Amino acid sequence: MIKKDIQGFYDQTGNLIGVFISAKLWEKVAEEIDPILEKALSQLKTPDVCPGQNFSQPPVEPIEDWENFLKFWDFRYPVEKKVICKNCGLSTEDWTLDSPRKFILKAANLGGLVSFLCTRCQARVIKRHFKDKIQYEVQPFTDRKK
DSSP: OOTTTEEEEEOTTSOEEEEEEOHHHHHHHHHHHHHHHHHHHHHHOOOOOOTTOOOSSOOOOOHHHHHHHHHTOOOSSOOOOOEEOTTTOOEESOGGGOSSOSEEEEEEOTTSEEEEEETTTOOEEEEEEOSSOEEEEEEOOOOTTO
């Protein structure tokens, strides 16, 4: 096995979190490996967040990204944890305190973009933080399987 064609990715504690396969190698093995990966993924897959469903394990959220966003906060207004879905009307004053979550954190970055999944209608709620304001955007859920 050539090291440059297959490379493991590890977190800070040395746990394997993923594997990179070069395009050259993937082209040679994709046809054989695809069915194996599909089968394994179907066994690993947890249900998508759906309105009214209650799962035994909470969804994984990028909380570390949110914490980094807060750590480097330098905007002219206080941190706002309010989230409003203008698609279905669901809202919360502090998404971090909701149990069960009304909004699932999907992404947060140092550039000020924070996005959530509305658990009622599955819309994407995006908060764009600028130096002097927050701009809300809602992208309604679309079923890509259709």
